Amino acid sequence: MTNTPALRRDRHDxxxxxxCAALARSWGVDLKLVRIGTIILxxxxxxxxxxxxxxxxxxxxxxGSDKIPVRRWLPFTRNWTDTQLVVVVVSLSIVFAALMTGxxxxxxxVIGIVTLIIASGMHRxxxxxxxxxxxxxxHVEPPRTEFELAxxxxxxxxxxxxxxxxxxxxxxxAPSVPAKPSGSSGKVxxxxxxxxxxxxxxxxYIGLRNAPVxxxxxxxxxxxxxGLALLSSxxxxxxxxxxxxxxxxxxxxxxxxLPNAQMIDRVIPESSVLIVTSEAQLSDSMYLGSGRNSIDLxxxxxxxxxxxxxxxxxxxxxxxxxxxxxTTVHSFVDVxxxxxxxxxxxxxxxxxxxxxxxDPDAPLLEIEIHLDVGxxxxxx
Amino acid sequence: xxxxxxxxxxxxxxxxxxxxxxxxxxxxxxxxxxxxxxAAPISLVIIGLLGLAWSKPKS
Numbered sequence: 001m002t003n004t005p006a007l008r009r010d011r012h013d014x015x016x017x018x019x020c021a022a023l024a025r026s027w028g029v030d031l032k033l034v035r036i037g038t039i040i041l042x043x044x045x046x047x048x049x050x051x052x053x054x055x056x057x058x059x060x061x062x063x064g065s066d067k068i069p070v071r072r073w074l075p076f077t078r079n080w081t082d083t084q085l086v087v088v089v090v091s092l093s094i095v096f097a098a099l100m101t102g103x104x105x106x107x108x109x110v111i112g113i114v115t116l117i118i119a120s121g122m123h124r125x126x127x128x129x130x131x132x133x134x135x136x137x138x139h140v141e142p143p144r145t146e147f148e149l150a151x152x153x154x155x156x157x158x159x160x161x162x163x164x165x166x167x168x169x170x171x172x173x174a175p176s177v178p179a180k181p182s183g184s185s186g187k188v189x190x191x192x193x194x195x196x197x198x199x200x201x202x203x204x205y206i207g208l209r210n211a212p213v214x215x216x217x218x219x220x221x222x223x224x225x226x227g228l229a230l231l232s233s234x235x236x237x238x239x240x241x242x243x244x245x246x247x248x249x250x251x252x253x254x255x256x257x258l259p260n261a262q263m264i265d266r267v268i269p270e271s272s273v274l275i276v277t278s279e280a281q282l283s284d285s286m287y288l289g290s291g292r293n294s295i296d297l298x299x300x301x302x303x304x305x306x307x308x309x310x311x312x313x314x315x316x317x318x319x320x321x322x323x324x325x326x327t328t329v330h331s332f333v334d335v336x337x338x339x340x341x342x343x344x345x346x347x348x349x350x351x352x353x354x355x356x357x358x359d360p361d362a363p364l365l366e367i368e369i370h371l372d373v374g375x376x377x378x379x380x
Numbered sequence: 381x382x383x384x385x386x387x388x389x390x391x392x393x394x395x396x397x398x399x400x401x402x403x404x405x406x407x408x409x410x411x412x413x414x415x416x417x418x419a420a421p422i423s424l425v426i427i428g429l430l431g432l433a434w435s436k437p438k439s
Contacts, residue, residue: 030435220403227396230389254403
């Protein structure tokens with residue numbers, strides 16, 4: 001199949017070098033999808049895709065030209081074949097990217113394959129126009145009557161004739177009446193507000209009847225409403241103002257609130273198990289870093305009141321409280337979960353206090369735990 | 381109907397629903413990450429292919 005247009009960079013659609021626009025036109029896909037795909041590829045290859053972008057920028061000619069840009073800037077390459085040029089540019093890009101990012105060859109293979117695929121589409125034969133150009137006369141308002149529709153069709157036909165287009169290329173079908181907008185974006189937003197209210201009400205009702213509903217449920221509910229609103233508006237002539245941005249922001253908030261102990265279990269290995277049995281093993285303040293930390297105080301014996309602070313960045317802290325000591329635990333987590341004796345609290349900026357008084361005359365151990373991201377669990 | 385589909389809105393909407401479902405699962409239960417590990421890439425591939433199919437110009 002050679003129906004797809006040749007790769008050409010167009011300055012009018014360009015954000016940086018026009019590479020995404022050239023790919024979108026050649027593949028016949030939405031330009032935004034190609035840009036989003038490029039950003040995702042850049043992230044998952046730790047920036048290596050940028051090297052691929054510049055390789056394509058050097059290799060794809062601009063619109064209206066067959067000259068490869070790198071040949072213009074480096075005259076000694078003009079004697080090389082296209083294949084030699086592509087191989088050299090891609091290889092240099094890969095070496096440069098590897099030196100800059102230090103990423104393993106896996107990511108390089110991605111860029112190499114993508115670049116070669118694109119390079120193979122650079123020299124497709126130009127297609128002769130098989131349809132007439134778009135009419136020169138444009139109207140903002142849709143036709144109101146059949147007569148106006150016919151008049152505009154005739155107007156378009158005449159404008160094409162005046163441009164010198166052969167008769168056999170003239171459009172034969174009358175222009176269709178544009179579909180009326182099915183409603184303003186305000187209506188969609190009213191529906192979204194109603195959806196938010198419904199979600200809020202349902203979750204509040206669940207919270208009254210059962211355990212408290214975490215903030216994540218509200219964020220997810222609002223995100224679902226925005227997702228449904230986006231899906232219901234796909235056939236609208238214009239996307240409701242701000243709907244996509246609101247969905248992206250809510251999605252980011254939801255994704256930010258998702259981390260929990262099980263996910264941490266999968267990405268962070270066990271780092272330390274500390275068994276504390278005497279006061280001498282306790283320090284006022286202890287930094288645990290990142291990882292899974294278990295601190296077993298179950299056999300601890302105290303002779304006087306003591307304050308201890310544990311601080312960690314990412315991971316899980318599990319503390320088993322002593323049996324014969326009065327304890328007060330203050331837990332603070334920026335993002336994640338606090339589980340105090342089976343009671344769970346999830347979300348952002350969470351704090352909770354657990355008091356365990358066994359004997360009024362026994363010494364008091366006061367523990368403060370600060371964790372940035374992850375899970376704090378305190379077991380009696 | 382000759383109306384074009386807003387592909388960006390469709391893809392974003394589907395992704396939002398997937399993420400919302402994951403959030404609800406975590407809120408009212410315990411996410412089985414092995415299931416998510418299998419379902420997430422498949423879903424992304426399907427949504428990506430749908431986006432490509434919808435954005436193809438109609439002849």
